[in-house]
Amino acid sequence: MIKYLDLQKINASFEPELSDALLRISRSGWYLHGEATARFEQEFADYCGTPHCIGTGNGLDALTLIFLAYRESGMMNAGDEVIVPANTYIATLLSILRTGLKPVLCEPSSETCNIDVAHAETLITPRTRAILPVHLYGRLADMQGVHDLATRYGLKVIEDAAQAHGAIYNDSLQGRENRSLRAGNLGDAAAFSFYPAKNLGALGDGGAITTHDATLAAIVRSIANYGSTEKYIHQYQGINSRLDELQATVLSVKLSRLDKDNARRREIARLYQENIHWSRLELRSTVNIGGINESNVFHIFPVFSSRRNELQRHLAAHNINTQIHYPIPPHHQEALKQEYGMQQLPITERIHNEELSLPIYPLLTNEEAGQIIDCINTFA
Incomplete structure (x- = not known):
């Protein structure tokens, strides 16, 4: 049998480093909000080219937290619209719906299977606040077209990069000086999944948000921790979504390759x-x-x-x-x-x-x- 994906074989190829790293965390006695997670967040931020990375419990939470943060900041309100490709995995839409926003389904390009920017423009209304390109199958969406559209209509650009870890956009984008930009650095914020089958996969669930927006990053980090930045003081009606030390350690090992x-x-x-x-x-x-x-x-x-x-x-x-x-x-x-x-x-x-x-x-x-x-x- 030729397997579709052989995770056992993949994980074995990282040995003994992987098991040694996991054993260190197991013996450390510290499993959440520790040095391993902080280290991976910095490594992944540097890799993507953004100043901020916030680890989350999974990819769906990562997208959801972005929209929750925009709602808390007043940039989006209940019923506002987000244009999203219709041929994505359902989690992309669920993240919008969970935050009281409205997904507007856009047909993809029949050639690339990514969002059709020309069709997206026909869907814009006075309630449209964001466009959410999905880098489907690992192929970057037409980000120049997405940015041009967002600039014309004052929209936020949020990447669903769950399938595109490491993909590079070799062109210039407005507000980005470097012409070689990775997924996660192509919009106002991006969400990643580290589900085990991903190009960068954990040994369980995990996710992350990358962004240049310090305010957004701070709100996201607080909401993901029960709405708290200081223990037992809660500014937001938050959730519990954290990347744990074991998964962060696995991701640090795998990121190097x-x-x-x-x-x-x-x-x-x-x-x-x-x-x-x-x-x-x-x-x-x-x-x-x-x-x-x-x-x-x-x-x-x-x-x-x-x-x-x-x-x-x-x-x-x-x-x-x-x-x-x-x-x-x-x-x-x-x-x-x-x-x-x-x-x-x-x-x-x-x-x-x-x-x-x-x-x-x-x-x-x-x-x-x-x-x-x-x-x-x-x-x-």
Whole structure:
């Protein structure tokens, strides 16, 4: 069996450093709000190029805390609108809904599967306060277009970078001097998930917020700690969302190899790009749009086929495991049907009906990639 993702193999590749680091924390007697978390927050802030990083309990909390902070600061109010791609994971929308704001679903580009900026502009109303691009599959959204739109209408830009750890935008953006900017440094604030399967994954749940906004960072950190900055004194109606010392230690160990692992993902992507018989099999992929470069860290390698389910069964019959990201779009989920179920979103629906994710984790071998390619090319 070629696994879709072999976390056991990945974690074993960090030994003995990983176990040694975990043992130190276990023996330290300090498990929350300690030196390991502070160290990782500084390391990840430096890596992303932002002055502030706040660890959180998970990626959903990270996005939610950004919106809660904007509400506490008076920049957003109940019922204000946030434009978000319709083909994202449901957590992106839940973060908006949890804070009393309204997600406005935007169709993606059919080529990149990221937010279609031109379509987003048609959705702006007097209640629009933010645009939330999702760097889907590990590929950066059109951030120049997003920034131009945000500047014209006075909107906040909030990145959902849960799938894009380490992705680099090699161009200039308004207010950013460095032309090589990482995900997490491309908007007013960004949210990351460190779910174990991510490019930078913990051994459990974890998340983080990066930002240049010191006021936002301070409010976020307080809200995440029960609304408190001083023990037993609560300024906000907060929540409990903290990155613990064990997960922070794991992330520090893994961060040192993130760029190398992302480069390996691109090598595998190139093997797929150059050797799959795309035209003959009537397959499509975002990899064939814009080439392979550092703006894509290939958290997921998507292929699209009108015969997706048959292709998945064909691969499974040859002991190749794949996944679908995602089988049901958010507006067709039972949780959101009442408000969004009647919307017609044909591009989003086609993506969800045709997407199949191939294995692409860094320890996948060239031989295994070759077996996957050969199997796909025998699909009739």
